[in-house]
Amino acid sequence: MKILSIGSGRQAELLDVPVPQPGPGEALVRIEGVTTCPQWDLHLRHNEPMFVGHQFHYPYTPGQPGHEATGRIEQVGDGVAGLRVGDRVSVWRDPGHDVAGCYAQYAVRPEGHLIKVPEGLPAAATAPVELAMCVGASFLMLKEMDAVRGRRFGVMGLGPAGLVAVQMALAEGAREVVGFDLSPARRAKALEVGAASAHDPRELPADQFPRRPSGTCLDCGIDCVGARASVQLLMDLTLDVVALFGVQREEYTFAPHHYGWLRLCGYRGHHLEAAQYAVSLIEAGKLDLAALVTHTLPLARYAEGIDLLEKQEAIKVLLDPWA
Numbered sequence: 001m002k003i004l005s006i007g008s009g010r011q012a013e014l015l016d017v018p019v020p021q022p023g024p025g026e027a028l029v030r031i032e033g034v035t036t037c038p039q040w041d042l043h044l045r046h047n048e049p050m051f052v053g054h055q056f057h058y059p060y061t062p063g064q065p066g067h068e069a070t071g072r073i074e075q076v077g078d079g080v081a082g083l084r085v086g087d088r089v090s091v092w093r094d095p096g097h098d099v100a101g102c103y104a105q106y107a108v109r110p111e112g113h114l115i116k117v118p119e120g121l122p123a124a125a126t127a128p129v130e131l132a133m134c135v136g137a138s139f140l141m142l143k144e145m146d147a148v149r150g151r152r153f154g155v156m157g158l159g160p161a162g163l164v165a166v167q168m169a170l171a172e173g174a175r176e177v178v179g180f181d182l183s184p185a186r187r188a189k190a191l192e193v194g195a196a197s198a199h200d201p202r203e204l205p206a207d208q209f210p211r212r213p214s215g216t217c218l219d220c221g222i223d224c225v226g227a228r229a230s231v232q233l234l235m236d237l238t239l240d241v242v243a244l245f246g247v248q249r250e251e252y253t254f255a256p257h258h259y260g261w262l263r264l265c266g267y268r269g270h271h272l273e274a275a276q277y278a279v280s281l282i283e284a285g286k287l288d289l290a291a292l293v294t295h296t297l298p299l300a301r302y303a304e305g306i307d308l309l310e311k312q313e314a315i316k317v318l319l320d321p322w323a
Contacts, residue, residue, distance in 0.1 A: 002299065002321060004103035006044060006060045010303045015062060020100065020108045022077035027111055029089060031071040033123030034102045035293060036317045037131070038159060038309050039247065040065035045306055050247055063101030066319075067094035070117060070126040080111045089114040090129035092275035103299060105321040115275050118283055124293040124318045125282065128160065132278035132289060133270060135164040138222060138243045139172065140274055141265050147220040147241035149173035154221030156201070156234045158186040160292045160316050161245060162224040163193055169222075170194045171286035178218065180233075183312055193291050201233055211236040213257040228252055241265055292316045298323035 002014045022028045043050045044065055047058075070090040073083050083089065091102060093113040100107065117126040142148050153174040155165045158181035169177045179190040179198035187198035199209075209217045216239040223231045226246025234242050235258050243265040244252075254264070281287035294314045297305050299321040308314035 001105040003062045003100065003105070004066070004299055004302055005062050006058070006064070006103075006302070008047065008058045009045065010306075011059075012302045014300055017062070019106050022075055022080075022108050024078045025080060025111055026077045026108050027073050027080055027083050027089075027114060028075040029069070029071045029091070029102075029107050029109060029114070030074045031069050031102055031105055031107055031321050033071075033127045033296075033318050033320055034066045034069040034299075035124070035127040035131075036305055036309060036314075036319065037065060037068060038316075040067075041306050042309060045310070061097050061099070061101060063104040063107065064097045066101040066103030067091060068128045068130045069102035069107065070123050070129070073114075074106065076111075083111055083114060083116075088117055088119055088126075090117045090126045090279075092130050092133045092272070092278075093270055094130060103302065103319065103321070112272070115272075115279055117279055121282075122290055123320075124290040124296070126289065127318060128164075128289045128292060128316065129275065129278055129282075131160055131292075132164050132281075132287060133275040135161050135168060135224075135245065136274040136278040136281075137268055137270060138245045138265065139165075139168045140277060141268060142220070142222070142241065142243055143172060145241055145263065145265060147243075147265070150175050151219035151240075152176045152178065152217075154218040154234060154237060155179045155190070155195070155224065156221060156230045157181060157224035157246060158183070158190045158195075158198065159224065162186075163189060163292055163315070164287070164289070165222050165224055165245070166190055166193050166195050167287050168281065171281050171284075180230075185312070186315065189291070189315065193288065201230070209237060212262075235262060235264075238262065293318045296320060 179195040220241040222243040305317035
C-alpha cells in the first residue's frame with residue numbers, strides 16, 4: 001500500500017509498505033479520504049511544535065499527522081464486536097503520532113477510536129469528524145452552561161474549527177451568530193454556513209461593537225484562535241461566557257473590567273460523547289463538514305495542499321490516497 005512520509009520543509013514522498021493487519025480489538029480501515037489539519041500540518045512543515053515540550057523528528061512517523069480520515073472496514077481483529085466488514089466509519093480519536101497515521105491507503109485503529117458515519121455522503125462530509133468531535137467537546141460544555149440557545153453568539157477565528165463552531169451554535173439554537181476573522185474569504189465562508197455577519201476584528205465600529213467596561217455586544221462566544229489578542233478581544237466583547245478552544249501558547253489577561261458576569265469555559269479533552277454528538281448533527285443535516293473542504297488532491301500532492309493552506313488559499317484539503 002501507499003503511505004506518506006513527511007520530511008522537513010516541503011519534503012514528502014509516498015512509500016510502498018505492506019498492508020497492516022489488525023490485532024485483537026482493532027480494525028483495518030480502507031481510507032477513502034483524509035483531510036488536512038492546518039494546525040499539525042503547518043507546524044510540522046515549519047518545525048514549530050504546537051504544544052509546549054513537543055518536538056518534531058524527521059522523517060516523521062509514516063502516515064502522520066493524518067488523523068481526520070473516513071473509509072470502510074476492510075478487516076476486523078479478534079474481539080471486535082461493534083464493527084463489521086463494510087461498515088462506513090470515521091476516525092474520531094488520534095492515538096498519537098508514534099503510530100502510523102492515516103495519510104495512507106489503509107490504517108489500523110482500535111475499535112474504540114472509530115465511529116460509524118452515514119452512508120451516501122462524500123468523503124469530505126465525514127473525514128473531518130475528529131475535528132468536529134474536538135469542537136463538539138466545547139459545545140457540550142457550553143450547553144451545560146446555557147450559553148448558546150437564544151444567545152447572540154460570537155466565533156473568533158473562522159478557520160475549520162470556527163466554521164464548525166458557527167454551525168454548532170446554530171444547531172443549538174443561537175439567536176444570531178457573529179464571526180470574526182482577518183481573512184475576507186473565511187468571512188465569506190462563514191456567511192455561507194449560516195453566520196448572520198462576519199467582521200474583520202481590526203475594524204469594529206465602537207457604536208456597533210461596544211467593549212467592556214462601557215458595554216458588550218455578544219452574550220457568549222468561543223475563541224478558535226488561541227492568540228492573546230483574539231481571546232482578550234472576545235472577552236472584552238462578551239457579557240456572559242467565553243469558551244477557550246484555540247490551543248493556548250501565551251498567557252491571557254483576565255482584567256479587572258472582566259470581573260462580574262464573565263465566565264470562562266476551559267476544555268475537557270476528547271471523548272466519545274463529543275464524537276457521537278458531532279455525528280448526530282451530521283445525520284440531522286445540521287453540520288456540513290464538506291463545506292470546509294475547498295480543494296481535493298491526490299495524496300501524492302500533499303506538499304501542494306499544504307502550500308495552499310499556508311497561503312490561506314484553502315481552508316481544508318481532502319487528500320485521496322487512491323487517486
